[in-house]
Amino acid sequence: MTLSGTMHSIPGMDNWFLDNSLSLQAISGQPKGMQKEIEEMIGIAIRFKEEFVRPRALEMDKRIQRDHSYLPWEWVEEANRRGFFTLCIPKIFGGQGYCFPALAYFMEEIASECLGMANLIGAHYLGLGTLIVTWNLPLVTKVCEEIVAGEKAGKACLVSLAMTEPTSGSDTPEPELLDKGQVACHAKKVKGGYRVNGSKIFISNGHFSTWHVTVAFEDLKHPSETSVFLAVRTDTEGFKIAGKESKMGQLACPASELVYNDCFIPDERVALCPDHTRGFSRTHREIYQHLFDDLCSISRAGVCALSAGAARGAYEDALNFVATTKKKGDYLINAEWVQCRLADMYKNALVARLLYVETNYGNGLYGVYRMLQSKPAYYASKCLPKRFLGWALKAAIKRDWLVRFMRRMQLSGYKAAHVQRTAGLAALAKMTGSDAAHENCQLAMEIMGASGLRHTLGAEKRLRDAKLLQIYEGTNQINRLDIFRNLIGRSVPAVRMHEDTMKGRTKHAG
Amino acid sequence: MQADPIAKEYQMLESSVQEFAKKVLKPRLEENDRFPWSEFFTDAVEKAVELEYFHVSLPEELNGWGGKLSPLNLILKSISEVDASLAAILLTNAVSQELLLSAGEAEFLRELFGRHKPSRDLLTAYPLLMNPEENEIELSAEKTTSGYTLSGRAEYVVMAPFSRWALMPAQVEKCQRYSFFLMDLDQKGVKSEGPVFSMGLHACPAADLILANAEARLIGKEDEGPELFERMVTRMLPAAASVACGLMRGSLREAIQYARKRKQGGRNIFDWSELRLILSDMMEKANVSQILLDHAFRAADGRESKWAEDACTAAIYILDAASDLTSNGIQALGGYGYTKHSFQERRFRDAQHLRSVFGTMNPRRLDYVERNFNR
Numbered sequence: 098m099t100l101s102g103t104m105h106s107i108p109g110m111d112n113w114f115l116d117n118s119l120s121l122q123a124i125s126g127q128p129k130g131m132q133k134e135i136e137e138m139i140g141i142a143i144r145f146k147e148e149f150v151r152p153r154a155l156e157m158d159k160r161i162q163r164d165h166s167y168l169p170w171e172w173v174e175e176a177n178r179r180g181f182f183t184l185c186i187p188k189i190f191g192g193q194g195y196c197f198p199a200l201a202y203f204m205e206e207i208a209s210e211c212l213g214m215a216n217l218i219g220a221h222y223l224g225l226g227t228l229i230v231t232w233n234l235p236l237v238t239k240v241c242e243e244i245v246a247g248e249k250a251g252k253a254c255l256v257s258l259a260m261t262e263p264t265s266g267s268d269t270p271e272p273e274l275l276d277k278g279q280v281a282c283h284a285k286k287v288k289g290g291y292r293v294n295g296s297k298i299f300i301s302n303g304h305f306s307t308w309h310v311t312v313a314f315e316d317l318k319h320p321s322e323t324s325v326f327l328a329v330r331t332d333t334e335g336f337k338i339a340g341k342e343s344k345m346g347q348l349a350c351p352a353s354e355l356v357y358n359d360c361f362i363p364d365e366r367v368a369l370c371p372d373h374t375r376g377f378s379r380t381h382r383e384i385y386q387h388l389f390d391d392l393c394s395i396s397r398a399g400v401c402a403l404s405a406g407a408a409r410g411a412y413e414d415a416l417n418f419v420a421t422t423k424k425k426g427d428y429l430i431n432a433e434w435v436q437c438r439l440a441d442m443y444k445n446a447l448v449a450r451l452l453y454v455e456t457n458y459g460n461g462l463y464g465v466y467r468m469l470q471s472k473p474a475y476y477a478s479k480c481l482p483k484r485f486l487g488w489a490l491k492a493a494i495k496r497d498w499l500v501r502f503m504r505r506m507q508l509s510g511y512k513a514a515h516v517q518r519t520a521g522l523a524a525l526a527k528m529t530g531s532d533a534a535h536e537n538c539q540l541a542m543e544i545m546g547a548s549g550l551r552h553t554l555g556a557e558k559r560l561r562d563a564k565l566l567q568i569y570e571g572t573n574q575i576n577r578l579d580i581f582r583n584l585i586g587r588s589v590p591a592v593r594m595h596e597d598t599m600k601g602r603t604k605h606a607g
Numbered sequence: 608m609q610a611d612p613i614a615k616e617y618q619m620l621e622s623s624v625q626e627f628a629k630k631v632l633k634p635r636l637e638e639n640d641r642f643p644w645s646e647f648f649t650d651a652v653e654k655a656v657e658l659e660y661f662h663v664s665l666p667e668e669l670n671g672w673g674g675k676l677s678p679l680n681l682i683l684k685s686i687s688e689v690d691a692s693l694a695a696i697l698l699t700n701a702v703s704q705e706l707l708l709s710a711g712e713a714e715f716l717r718e719l720f721g722r723h724k725p726s727r728d729l730l731t732a733y734p735l736l737m738n739p740e741e742n743e744i745e746l747s748a749e750k751t752t753s754g755y756t757l758s759g760r761a762e763y764v765v766m767a768p769f770s771r772w773a774l775m776p777a778q779v780e781k782c783q784r785y786s787f788f789l790m791d792l793d794q795k796g797v798k799s800e801g802p803v804f805s806m807g808l809h810a811c812p813a814a815d816l817i818l819a820n821a822e823a824r825l826i827g828k829e830d831e832g833p834e835l836f837e838r839m840v841t842r843m844l845p846a847a848a849s850v851a852c853g854l855m856r857g858s859l860r861e862a863i864q865y866a867r868k869r870k871q872g873g874r875n876i877f878d879w880s881e882l883r884l885i886l887s888d889m890m891e892k893a894n895v896s897q898i899l900l901d902h903a904f905r906a907a908d909g910r911e912s913k914w915a916e917d918a919c920t921a922a923i924y925i926l927d928a929a930s931d932l933t934s935n936g937i938q939a940l941g942g943y944g945y946t947k948h949s950f951q952e953r954r955f956r957d958a959q960h961l962r963s964v965f966g967t968m969n970p971r972r973l974d975y976v977e978r979n980f981n982r
Contacts, residue, residue, distance in 0.1 A: 159804065163644050165947075261942070265871070277873030299942045344945050345937075345952035352942075424741060434969050539930070542959060546967035547736035547763055550805045550960055557806035561956070564937060565945055572941055574881035595872055 142206035177253035190241035208406025213349030220301035224256030272321035284313035303353025335360035346561030397527035404530030405449035445533035452526035463515035521583030531566035687853030692810035703731035710827030738966025746777035796821030807956030851929035858936030
């Protein structure tokens with residue numbers, strides 16, 4: 098077989114090898130310093146987990162179960178004090194400049210203790226990541242400056258992503274579904290900006306965030322062709338955080354409802370709109386699709402990292418329990434069925450980790466991390482003084498032509514197959530990882546029996562928390578369709594998607 | 608053709624329980640789930656006593672159904688379709704009654720249920736998640752001139768915070784095997800550590816008890832515990848499955864209602880094949896469970912030869928299936944199912960408890976194979 102797999106005669110199998118050897122392709126181009134960064138980030142996460150999260154997670158969970166309106170601001174402040182909201186902001190924007198793949202290991206580690214806390218940090222980078230993939234450098238610079246200033250001043254500045262709407266389902270609607278669906282968040286083009294009306298629901302960190310990267314639409318009948326990405330500051334007139342969901346788990350990270358009532362967003366806070374992509378070689382819809390895929394490639398790898406943490410945490414709980422609990426005179430770990438369930442759990446935790454790591458190799462090779470991980474950019478950001486990098490950025494963003502060039506290069510200079518390769522693997526990682534996490538939490542409960550049901554042991558909290566992994570960033574059912582679209586159906590000419598299951602079949606009346 | 612009078616009687620019972628669940632339980636579901644931070648639903652328990660749901664396992668002269676399991680199944684299923692907590696309270700009492708009857712203690716039950724009493728005086732707490740064959744018994748019993756005293760610790764005694772009585776296994780000194788004891792919780796030697804905060808069944812609270820020379824009465828004979836437990840589990844494991852079956856029906860009903868009205872990508876989610884397959888899986892499990900359970904109870908009440916094996920098979924399947932089904936129940940509603948706007952997340956939490964009734968699932972399965980293999 099050749100690398101491109103041209104010997105395959107089965108449609109859809111042409112790219113089997115290339116699609117599934119991302120680490121092999123990426124490893125030689127990856128800067129060596131990344132490994133050290135990853136190790137450092139894991140160390141930071143372990144310290145945080147042991148010093149702060151572990152002693153407080155169950156108490157916080159219980160407190161919010163008692164009063165669902167409670168917001169654990171002290172958790173946000175502690176994370177801010179430790180510099181977690183600037184960890185992966187590139188040095189050129191004033192951040193600490195840790196590479197993004199390290200963030201996944203970092204989140205896994207924290208998730209192994211508390212998924213809600215890990216998501217609180219992850220959701221901030223999801224919002225910021227969305228802003229970054231619009232490649233609106235002046236706006237990215239402004240928001241990053243505020244985050245950095247917030248850290249210095251001890252007042253956390255977080256970013257949320259506001260996408261899901263009450264009438265449009267599964268979290269991350271892709272263009273084709275958007276156009277068939279019922280989106281209602283309207284952005285009307287007016288002089289000097291947009292006026293936004295509508296609402297968003299299930300927005301992670303909505304209550305904690307200063308900035309809300311909001312996806313709205315100029316024309317509600319043609320949303321994917323008219324999508325607008327706006328950076329909405331929380332103090333904007335007409336913007337309101339309406340309510341907080343009472344949910345089963347991940348209670349440290351609130352899910353908020355955001356309301357936009359004739360909310361004016363000036364041009365300088367418009368991250369991306371159809372005007373920005375006019376004259377590009379690709380349509381706005383294609384660019385939206387690219388952006389959606391790029392975004393999902395990082396966010397779903399992130400969910401898989403959270404899943405790996407949850408799966409490992411459940412495994413550690415169960416292991417600790419059986420190694421210290423005696424039943425009928427012998428330690429439970431000596432029961433053969435327990436040994437085999439532990440093997441299953443070990444497998445699940447490891448599979449989840451391998452999948453997000455592989456996906457992030459893809460993101461470095463073909464996706465959002467590509468530019469930051471290229472060796473020249475990577476070493477320049479490490480070696481050059483922060484002050485010089487800041488000066489260079491400021492000089493660059495003053496030059497409109499340079500900003501436009503950068504943006505055109507990033508938004509339209511990509512190969513669809515490359516984007517799909519990463520997006521497909523990310524969907525696979527998200528689906529597999531979250532199922533593995535859920536299974537591990539369930540297995541831990543099974544092994545621990547009645548003890549596992551007690552809040553004090555933490556296993557039941559893990560299961561409550563883990564269930565959400567199968568739902569957000571697109572339900573696992575939606576992710577299956579994305580796996581098909583990106584990895585299987587892309588080279589099969591006869592493929593059509595999102596059609597009515599029962600089309601053409603006799604409907605039963607009874 | 609003339610209608611079967613028993614079937615008609617059961618039908619009437621089911622309708623009345625459904626009515627009770629709708630009128631009394633449904634309005635305060637949210638409040639119940641907030642326990643221990645809300646009031647215990649004493650009024651609903653009182654009403655259930657008044658309607659004689661707690662009498663169902665008793666002999667006919669005490670307004671029971673003469674040891675038949677089908678009525679208990681109907682009550683538990685219909686109640687847990689709305690609120691599994693009250694169903695679990697009823698199950699706990701049925702377990703205690705079963706043990707008492709099996710040990711020849713009908714007189715005590717006659718005394719208890721013979722004349723009107725406040726509901727608390729009728730309730731008997733029991734460590735529902737414990738399997739004395741599997742767990743270490745941390746209660747020891749000492750023989751005294753007037754009876755026995757118990758000392759040690761009893762974990763997760765269901766309904767201990769609201770019951771007058773408790774029935775628990777304890778180890779009598781120098782005895783090979785454990786025995787069961789009944790005790791009054793309103794005595795000096797009993798210390799309750801307060802409601803255990805747990806995953807689900809919040810309105811069916813449990814407590815850990817610390818006993819120091821607490822007076823207790825032996826149920827049955829010394830050393831007879833394993834036989835009593837075995838007989839009780841044979842009849843009550845399927846009853847626990849009835850509670851699970853109700854949860855499944857509730858979860859399925861809510862998923863179908865949501866799928867009918869919710870749209871995604873311009874069409875009803877009901878028309879998405881993945882969602883439809885989830886619903887199909889839920890329906891298959893709920894319907895198979897219902898069929899198995901109905902068969903098992905009919906066989907039990909008709910004293911068919913293999914009823915115990917059939918009932919055990921049904922219960923093992925159902926208690927496990929309820930966990931999968933209620934997880935899918937959340938998935939079918941997506942983010943909405945994960946919130947407290949729906950009751951799907953609560954059913955999922957409740958179902959986890961049922962998996963551990965009378966011990967953990969896997970040892971039970973291993974034991975099930977051994978019993979059938981050696982037959």
